[in-house]
Amino acid sequence: MRGRQSELPILPKVAFVNCPIRTSMGVLGKKWTLLILRDIWFLKVDRFNQILRSIPGLTPRVLTLRLKELRHDGMIEPVVVQTSPKIVRWRLTKMGKGTVPILMGLISFGATWYPSIVFEDGKPRTAEELFPYLSGLPTAGAKARQ
Amino acid sequence: MRGRQSELPILPKVAFVNCPIRTSMGVLGKKWTLLILRDIWFLKVDRFNQILRSIPGLTPRVLTLRLKELRHDGMIEPVVVQTSPKIVRWRLTKMGKGTVPILMGLISFGATWYPSIVFEDGKPRTAEELFPYLSGLPTAGAKARQ
């Protein structure tokens, strides 16, 4: 068997009636969405104009759309810090924090397979090397602390 | 400290010169791409028209585009099984297998946060419950066996 990859589908213990990847992508798969979550979670960039400045190419129109979608789907919520001048901070809900393993997966992939783009020295690194204090990584199933 | 979330950015041990999430998304972030990888890896659906049938909404034009992009970026490669009638099977390269943890993250997220869509009984499940024989999950850094 060594070296041969089975041609059988990889099946879950409990059948899916709809594909969870497709379901997740329906929300997370739109352009800019995961970068917005990255800003809020990793960079602590959580205000409208900060996010705009942090993500070159993103426009106010689309940011408004994405924030609405993410809020509608229960991943983020606004905190009104101050009115006049209005200050709003966006934060991840528990559900939103469930996306962190996906973001870590993307970091890990980029750090491994695009090291010349990601690192000055061009050397690949693993997520464990980059974020040792975060291992083991929580899975989406492990509820993040509020 | 309990219950308080630091406002400081979460920094990697080695600084990024470009964001690995954005870098990864440049390839993987286009519509249908991750579902195509899902087909090849999980479902063992690896031929053009099979993939088309497996992913409702995907059209031949876009599938052609995505296969070209994935191939150009080194994630998949064609195996010509037969000519006339032509039969091509697509398979993941090592780099392509590096996306499996991302796919698992999406599965985990969907199975946890959209259980009523994903499962007949509507009960949330973790990736460990669904794929016990695959735990611990490989990270993108752990080279998948060829």
Place this chain on the structure above:
DNA sequence: CCGCATCCAAAATGATACTG
């Protein structure tokens, strides 16, 4: 400061028919 509205341009994707 945080958005929303509008108008238009460009890019990405969808529908359908077709070829080697």
Place this chain on the structure above:
DNA sequence: CAGTATCATTTTGGATGCGG
């Protein structure tokens, strides 16, 4: 079977202005 060609539609980008 694997992929193209052509055209329609949707989504996103860019600029600007407005209101709470």
